[in-house]
Amino acid sequence: MPHARRALLSVFDKRGAADLARGLRRLGFEILSTGGTLDLLRREEIAVTAVSDVTGFPEILDGRVKTLHPRIHGGILARRVDASHRSQLAEHGISHIDLVVVNLYPFERTVAGGASFEAAVEMIDIGGPTMVRAAAKNHQDVAVVVDPDDYPAVLSALEEGGGEIPGAMRRRLAGKAFAHTRDYDTAIAAWLAGHVEEAPAEAFAPRLRVDLERTMELRYGENPHQGGAVYARLGGAGVLGGFRQLQGKELSWNNLLDADAARKIVALFAEPAVVIVKHNNPCGVGRGADLAEAYGRALATDPVSAFGSIIALNRPADLTFVEALGDLFVEVLLAPGFGEGARERLAAKKNLRVLDCPPYRPAAGDVELRPVDGGFLAQPPDAVADDPAGWTCPTRRTPTGEERRALELAWKVCRYVKSNAIVVANGDQTVGIGAGQMSRVDSCRLATEKAELPVAGTVAASDAFFPFRDGLDTLARAGVTAVVQPGGSKRDDEIIAAADEHGIAMLLTGVRHFRH
Known part of the structure; x- marks a missing residue:
């Protein structure tokens, strides 16, 4: 005899949660919930059962323990085709859970916002990842959803399948769920590593893991026949220090490579300096009493190659510099800020990409990776300080x-x-x-x-x-x-x-x- 279908909803990101719950109720699902999600569904007057009513145990330790209970995890992990599992559930009065909808506390957003160590620790989700992993493991019987963008497709599949989600979709959702918890744990590990005072025991670990998040799609890669995208390290400030594009066309693969080189060179100078880069090589570097003077000196090195170049400054761009720039065609201009009048004057250059970038500062423990067939070469950046003395x-x-x-x-x-x-x-x-x-x-x-x-x-x-x-x-x-x-x-x-x-x-x- 088929069991009554049940779904467990416990989400931090509550986008679409109420609509999903209504759809599940129309399909005959009993809904279990806890915490803020439970409060939301009750406010929306959607029939919902508190997890504490299922477990017979209240939430404790300021909410640290809510769903960590055999009546929850037994219902998620039990195999429907296993007679022994069915017998054990019946013996302990545990019902199956067929759908787990969970997304996690926003740990990365918390630490990026400058939260204290204690506040960040409190945003480490325990019950959520445990349920997600349990449901993903048992994806042959249970569907797990971690992304609100998947809610419409899940409801459609349930409607078309008479309350069942196809196996292929469950596998896809399970893979996405494991990726979700992997990224979550990686962000926490990276954050904790940044709070360890002692140096790592070895320069190059036996295994190196680099977790990246796509932050931008490019029109193409180095050449038009190649695809391209930008990936940033999870938990980091972002590519080029987390720049802001203030104006201009979308950035290209080559723009970003050249901007990276220019930003690193100009950071070597304490006095006002300007660097002009073309095809990842400097074609002019100048320093002076102000940016306008430094720019004139940089341009004089090779004014022909400066056409269509990338220019980096180590001071906020001022109006005097912008006037010195004149009508030269420049692909990208990057600086750690733009002064009064400079932005307005630059706005007339519609095709100029203007980037507000923080100064480059090499971080301890940074690793450069270069792909070779079958793997990568790894080394620290060439950031050794000059020692003229x-x-x-x-x-x-x-x-x-x-x-x-x-x-x-x-x-x-x-x-x-x-x-x-x-x-x-x-x-x-x-x-x-x-x-x-x-x-x-x-x-x-x-x-x-x-x-x-x-x-x-x-x-x-x-x-x-x-x-x-x-x-x-x-x-x-x-x-x-x-x-x-x-x-x-x-x-x-x-x-x-x-x-x-x-x-x-x-x-x-x-x-x-x-x-x-």
């Missing part, structure tokens, strides 16, 4: 104060240029950038020959050691007077001798900055 000078001539200032600028930029990387600079701006060449001497040629500004009297940075003296000779012929590089080549003595021959001052950092 620890750099050594092996050449006869030491850098002047102005040369050292320029070398420090070139070295900052060099770590974000694709290898092989050469950056030629003066004290306030990049002068020439040689990026992504297969030989270092070609990067030296590119950096000096492409320069729009005078190279004579400038300095150069190399992201890795010089394997031969030809690169250094190329820089010297162009007028470079000082060089900073990691050192470490088998031919270091030959390179140092070549520098002395040219009267070049050289600093060795001991740190390489390959970027692939």
Whole structure:
């Protein structure tokens, strides 16, 4: 004889809960509920049974224990086809539960809002995930619903199936339920990890889990024939620090990659600075007394490549900067805020994407992942702090104060240029950038020959050691007077001798900055 159908509803997100309950009642379901959901259904004058009436036990411990009871979980977990299960239910007076509708306390929203540790702990749901997992495990007999958007489809399936939900749909809902509890537990684990003072025992765990949430769909990926989407780490601030797009067309895959690079470079500077990026490489970096001056210096490096670029600032954009920007076509402008008059003037550039981004700050424990066939390579970000005081000078001539200032600028930029990387600079701006060449001497040629500004009297940075003296000779012929590089080549003595021959001052950092 078929049993009377029962549904248990206990939801934090109460969207559509009353309509679902009405639909279930029309189909003959008895509804069990607890807490705020019970109160809602009673206010809506929907017939409902309190869980405490089923268990014969009141809610205790400020609501921490409501549904954790054999009369609830026995009704969810019992197999209908198992005679022993049926016998045990009858012996203990337990009735089947056929539908479990549960969604969980909004833990991520609570911690994102700056809740105290104690308040966050109270938002860790126990009974909800337990019911969800129990129903999902027994999906051969029980349907579980965790998403209010699924309510209409569930009601339709019940109406069409005479109160039964098809097995394929139950399996799909069960998979969604397990994903829901997985994401919930992952968010809690990540939050707790952020409150542990001691360092992790090992740099790379035997298993690495990265949980992401899709936050944006893109028109396409790197190319029009590729799909694209944006995923953010669960529990994090969001992509690019949780930026706000203030105006302009939707962002593209390439826009976001370039914006990420520009934001990281500009964060290296304490004084007002502007970075111009194209195809994930800087094509101009400048610093100055204000953003307008810094922008003029950055643009002078390579004004042709700046067309259609991404520009990042390390200060809120002001009206003077916007006026200096003029009519240059820019894809994306990002800054940590926009001052009075700047937003209004930028609004005239309808196609310009304007992003309000917090400054980049590398977080402890960050891991970079790069896909390779069959897996991923993992490493911490290349965020090691520069230590100019620890750099050594092996050449006869030491850098002047102005040369050292320029070398420090070139070295900052060099770590974000694709290898092989050469950056030629003066004290306030990049002068020439040689990026992504297969030989270092070609990067030296590119950096000096492409320069729009005078190279004579400038300095150069190399992201890795010089394997031969030809690169250094190329820089010297162009007028470079000082060089900073990691050192470490088998031919270091030959390179140092070549520098002395040219009267070049050289600093060795001991740190390489390959970027692939």
